[in-house]
Amino acid sequence: MENLLNLWHASGIYNVSPGQIVMIAVGLLLLFLAISKNFEPLLLVPIGFGGIMANIPEAGLAFSAVENALHLGGPEVLQSLASSLGLDSADPYAIKEAYNSSTAQAHTAAVYAANDAGYNNGMLYNFYTIAIASGAAPLLIFMGVGAMTDFGPLLANPKTLFLGAAAQFGIFATVLGAVGLTTLGLMDFSIQDAAAIGIIGGADGPTAIYVASLLAPDLLGAIAVAAYSYMALVPMIQPPIMRALTTDAERQISMVQLRHISKVEKVMFPIVLLMLVAMLLPDAAPLLGMFCFGNLMRECGVVDRLSDTAQNALINIVTIFLGLSVGSKLSADKFLDIETLGILLLGIVAFGIGTACGVIMAKIMNKMQGGNSINPLIGSAGVSAVPMAARVSNKLGLEANSQNFLLMHAMGPNVAGVIGSAVAAGVMIKFVG
Amino acid sequence: MDNLMSEGLSLMVFGMGFVFVFLTLLVFATGFMSKVIAKVVPEAPPQPARPAAPAAAPAPAGGDELIAVMTAAVHQYRKN
Numbered sequence: 001m002e003n004l005l006n007l008w009h010a011s012g013i014y015n016v017s018p019g020q021i022v023m024i025a026v027g028l029l030l031l032f033l034a035i036s037k038n039f040e041p042l043l044l045v046p047i048g049f050g051g052i053m054a055n056i057p058e059a060g061l062a063f064s065a066v067e068n069a070l071h072l073g074g075p076e077v078l079q080s081l082a083s084s085l086g087l088d089s090a091d092p093y094a095i096k097e098a099y100n101s102s103t104a105q106a107h108t109a110a111v112y113a114a115n116d117a118g119y120n121n122g123m124l125y126n127f128y129t130i131a132i133a134s135g136a137a138p139l140l141i142f143m144g145v146g147a148m149t150d151f152g153p154l155l156a157n158p159k160t161l162f163l164g165a166a167a168q169f170g171i172f173a174t175v176l177g178a179v180g181l182t183t184l185g186l187m188d189f190s191i192q193d194a195a196a197i198g199i200i201g202g203a204d205g206p207t208a209i210y211v212a213s214l215l216a217p218d219l220l221g222a223i224a225v226a227a228y229s230y231m232a233l234v235p236m237i238q239p240p241i242m243r244a245l246t247t248d249a250e251r252q253i254s255m256v257q258l259r260h261i262s263k264v265e266k267v268m269f270p271i272v273l274l275m276l277v278a279m280l281l282p283d284a285a286p287l288l289g290m291f292c293f294g295n296l297m298r299e300c301g302v303v304d305r306l307s308d309t310a311q312n313a314l315i316n317i318v319t320i321f322l323g324l325s326v327g328s329k330l331s332a333d334k335f336l337d338i339e340t341l342g343i344l345l346l347g348i349v350a351f352g353i354g355t356a357c358g359v360i361m362a363k364i365m366n367k368m369q370g371g372n373s374i375n376p377l378i379g380s381a382g383v384s385a386v387p388m389a390a391r392v393s394n395k396l397g398l399e400a401n402s403q404n405f406l407l408m409h410a411m412g413p414n415v416a417g418v419i420g421s422a423v424a425a426g427v428m429i430k431f432v433g
Numbered sequence: 434m435d436n437l438m439s440e441g442l443s444l445m446v447f448g449m450g451f452v453f454v455f456l457t458l459l460v461f462a463t464g465f466m467s468k469v470i471a472k473v474v475p476e477a478p479p480q481p482a483r484p485a486a487p488a489a490a491p492a493p494a495g496g497d498e499l500i501a502v503m504t505a506a507v508h509q510y511r512k513n
Binding site for chain 1: 435437438440441442444445447449452453455456457458459460462463464466467470474478480
């Protein structure tokens with residue numbers, strides 16, 4: 001009978017908390033969206049599954065050794081943890097507080113105490129530490145994105161960089177929105193949180209995760225989920241804004257064919273970009289450095305094997321770990337919060353403002369160049385989200401004029417948006433990091 | 434709280450300003466790079482096509498000439 005009782009006490013049903021049930025439901029919802037609605041499945045499948053695993057009661061997959069020891073250990077374990085952190089009382093909350101704010105030395109001592117008691121880091125916690133806390137996974141993904149990016153359309157029409165710049169206004173407007181909500185007392189975001197939320201408007205998953213891991217690790221789960229869900233929603237969010245801001249005549253403008261770009265130019269461009277980053281904004285160097293490296297591997301033509309690995313095998317491996325690590329941050333105490341709602345709301349506003357600013361900038365540039373050379377529809381592609389945003393521009397262009405293929409023209413602002421959001425990320429890290 | 438708002442405002446102004454300055458410089462740097470490359474490696478794209486054809490022609494021509502010379506030399510040698 002006692003054994004039966006022990007089994008019951010160790011079961012998930014006995015231990016599950018309402019928050020965990022809700023979070024498992026959220027994980028299932030993400031899986032549903034990914035599998036049946038095809039929403040960024042490459043990321044939402046691992047994120048959703050990781051989220052479910054992180055919320056399995058008593059398994060402690062997403063917790064560190066010390067957190068597991070606190071949760072599962074007996075009084076002696078708590079006592080040894082407390083003494084390792086220099087506390088008198090063995091109150092779990094006090095220990096947790098002390099652990100989170102301890103010096104590196106006390107931190108290590110507490111980890112050893114937990115290890116001695118037989119508790120280890122959860123698997124997802126280890127993934128998170130290696131993949132995201134170290135910054136490695138988002139940067140490797142950025143390298144892969146660089147290896148997949150063709151800068152030809154951008155080099156043929158460098159002015160489209162301005163569209164990529166204008167669309168970043170969404171990021172900064174959202175920062176203002178987040179601090180505004182805090183000022184009104186509706187939410188509680190620090191300036192770091194606000195910056196990390198704003199970067200959702202960059203429509204660039206790896207950049208958003210990288211910035212969030214540096215500025216607001218607590219909000220990372222919500223920010224990553226918002227960023228990737230909205231990227232999947234680009235074909236729904238953007239067209240109404242684009243139609244509202246352009247006239248039918250503007251949408252029909254067809255653009256002259258892009259000039260041919262020599263190989264030398266393509267090889268030199270990542271180096272020029274890297275030099276500019278090195279001179280002006282070293283804080284963006286991790287992101288743009290890896291991006292340029294990936295692109296150089298692609299264009300130089302002598303390391304096809306490396307380029308192939310970066311854009312296929314490696315990016316797939318990293319995506320698995322990145323997704324599971326993000327999922328580990330979907331724990332009930334951090335995600336089930338009014339702030340998550342705020343993040344989802346601000347994220348979509350960021351997207352909308354970014355799209356609108358890109359289109360408006362394209363209209364201004366078109367007016368300045370005589371009114372018949374730039375189709376304002378390509379402006380919306382400035383919000384990165386490669387290549388989805390460019391496809392949306394192309395689709396709307398074809399609707400207005402069935403002979404009007406804007407895809408290559410929209411790829412210019414699209415990759416400019418990637419550079420723009422990485423620069424914006426660097427500025428944020430520099431100013432508030 | 435007002436402090437936070439002004440922090441947000443300054444982040445917006447500086448951030449947006451910097452993004453524009455950076456990308457404007459990149460526009461100039463890219464344009465400059467393209468011009469320099471166009472001068473240093475003139476008409477790079479059509480070249481591989483055009484010189485490839487003429488270059489392909491002289492090569493066999495040179496080979497023919499060489500063969501002719503060698504045949505002549507061999508004949509000369511055999512005659513002797």
